Amino acid sequence: MPDVSVEPAESETGTVSALAKTSARYGNAAVVTFNSSGDSFSIQDTAADDHSAVAQVSGHGYYWNPNGAGSSKSFTINFAEGITIKFRACVGEHATKKILHCGDWKTANTAG
Template identity: 35%
Template structure:
């Protein structure tokens, strides 16, 4: 009996998961969250931890993107209602960031939702 061995040396990437309007996604450490509501194209990010960093939401769609920062401190949220074209898929994820430097890290999984 012969066998076949296969070695994989690449990086596995998870595909974004589908979301319902308002479903939250969290940063890798759980200290921030992002949501998308197709009514009024609301992109929301919340800072869920008193850690000295900002909550960051990264939103992207065909032809555009928007990074939303919540710099108001722990247990607060920031909404952005800038326009997103109709009939596009919006991908979003939550991260932690340092607003003074623009550095972003600890991004969690990405969700998607049709607009």
């Protein structure tokens, strides 16, 4: 997650917060987006290739979107606050739960 520094003007008071979304891709077939506000993931199937889009979250396993091209499926993992997580986008065969290919790992920080 990029470092963000925001200074309020002298006459302003309040809390500054940043919602962080980090996305991982596998080619043009799958996109997995993590939203640190709420520890939620979205798995998008972006190709009509007869494969399912899959999110792999390190230490937590695989999460499947078997609903076909153009679909999106969401899930939430209750992470501890302020930790770094790793995840990546993959494609696979839902019926056999076989992972075919995965993209690069992405890291993100949970809210905290």
